Amino acid sequence: MTGDGGWIPENLDPARPSPARIYDYALGGGHNLASDREVFDQLVKIQPNARQIAWSNRAFMRRAVLFMIESGIRQFLDLGSGIPTVGNVHEIAQKADPECRVVYVDIEEVAIAHSRLLLDEVEKAAIVEADFTRPDDVLKHPETLKLIDFSAPVGLLAVASVHHVPAEIDVYSAFDRYRDAVVPGSALAISHFTADFEKVHAKEIIEAVQAKAHNTACLRTRSEIIDLFGDFEMVSPGLVAASNWRPDITPPPGVHPEQDGIWAGVGVKR
Numbered sequence: 116m117t118g119d120g121g122w123i124p125e126n127l128d129p130a131r132p133s134p135a136r137i138y139d140y141a142l143g144g145g146h147n148l149a150s151d152r153e154v155f156d157q158l159v160k161i162q163p164n165a166r167q168i169a170w171s172n173r174a175f176m177r178r179a180v181l182f183m184i185e186s187g188i189r190q191f192l193d194l195g196s197g198i199p200t201v202g203n204v205h206e207i208a209q210k211a212d213p214e215c216r217v218v219y220v221d222i223e224e225v226a227i228a229h230s231r232l233l234l235d236e237v238e239k240a241a242i243v244e245a246d247f248t249r250p251d252d253v254l255k256h257p258e259t260l261k262l263i264d265f266s267a268p269v270g271l272l273a274v275a276s277v278h279h280v281p282a283e284i285d286v287y288s289a290f291d292r293y294r295d296a297v298v299p300g301s302a303l304a305i306s307h308f309t310a311d312f313e314k315v316h317a318k319e320i321i322e323a324v325q326a327k328a329h330n331t332a333c334l335r336t337r338s339e340i341i342d343l344f345g346d347f348e349m350v351s352p353g354l355v356a357a358s359n360w361r362p363d364i365t366p367p368p369g370v371h372p373e374q375d376g377i378w379a380g381v382g383v384k385r
């Protein structure tokens with residue numbers, strides 16, 4: 116059930132910021148509250164290009180989906196899909212081929228509520244409320260089984276979501292399970308916030324969010340993120356700064372890859 120505006124769950128505490136809504140605000144979306152905006156405004160003081168980091172990540176997602184479509188993939192499982200905003204996966208994919216099917220997965224109540232509203236009228240796309248670190252809850256969910264045919268290639272997306280999984284949770288076994296569940300020709304796109312970029316104050320950013328919001332985070336290193344791809348073959352250019360992954364324009368205006376703070380890449384199951 117939702118309250119005012121349809122997207123605000125009735126039991127939501129407006130004073131408690133949420134990472135999904137902070138990210139929505141960073142992207143210029145409209146599903147955020149004063150408490151979220153206050154945290155993001157603090158982040159901009161720590162990292163002046165914070166908004167650009169969010170956009171670089173979102174732009175990587177679009178290019179990864181288009182790469183998967185070019186590779187013949189027509190169904191997508193979006194793990195940690197967030198609050199729907201500009202350029203959602205089903206919009207990108209169904210514009211390329213209206214037959215594309217998308218299952219969104221998220222755990223955050225505003226993301227779920229707003230996704231339900233948005234997808235109400237949309238065929239071939241659904242939101243599953245689940246914790247993606249529990250793959251069976253996702254893979255065996257009735258909506259997943261309705262939309263995804265596991266005998267055909269699947270595009271797995273984990274875009275800016277795995278860094279919310281704390282180190283004590285075995286996210287590697289979860290990704291082993293997702294990779295095993297899909298057939299050759301499938302692909303996995305991951306983007307992940309990291310402390311590897313000298314010009315990005317990643318630890319301070321995470322601390323500032325954690326001080327205010329109910330949030331968990333883990334700043335994995337490049338090699339720890341590569342491990343999530345298991346035996347999938349990384350496609351060129353490998354795991355790189357998000358803006359450097361097959362950019363449409365080189366260099367994109369106003370973008371400084373050394374300040375992305377996010378590793379991004381796509382692997383394919385051969």
Ligand SMILES: C[S@@+](CC[C@H](N)C(=O)[O-])C[C@H]1O[C@@H](n2cnc3c(N)ncnc32)[C@H](O)[C@@H]1O
Nearest residue numbers: 135195196197221222223246247274275276279
């Ligand atoms: C920063 S948003 C990214 C949204 C979108 N993928 C993008 O990159 O534009 C991260 C999302 O991951 C979700 N998330 C984090 N941990 C999750 C988990 N264990 N299961 C499901 N969703 C999760 C959060 O609720 C949030 O909506």
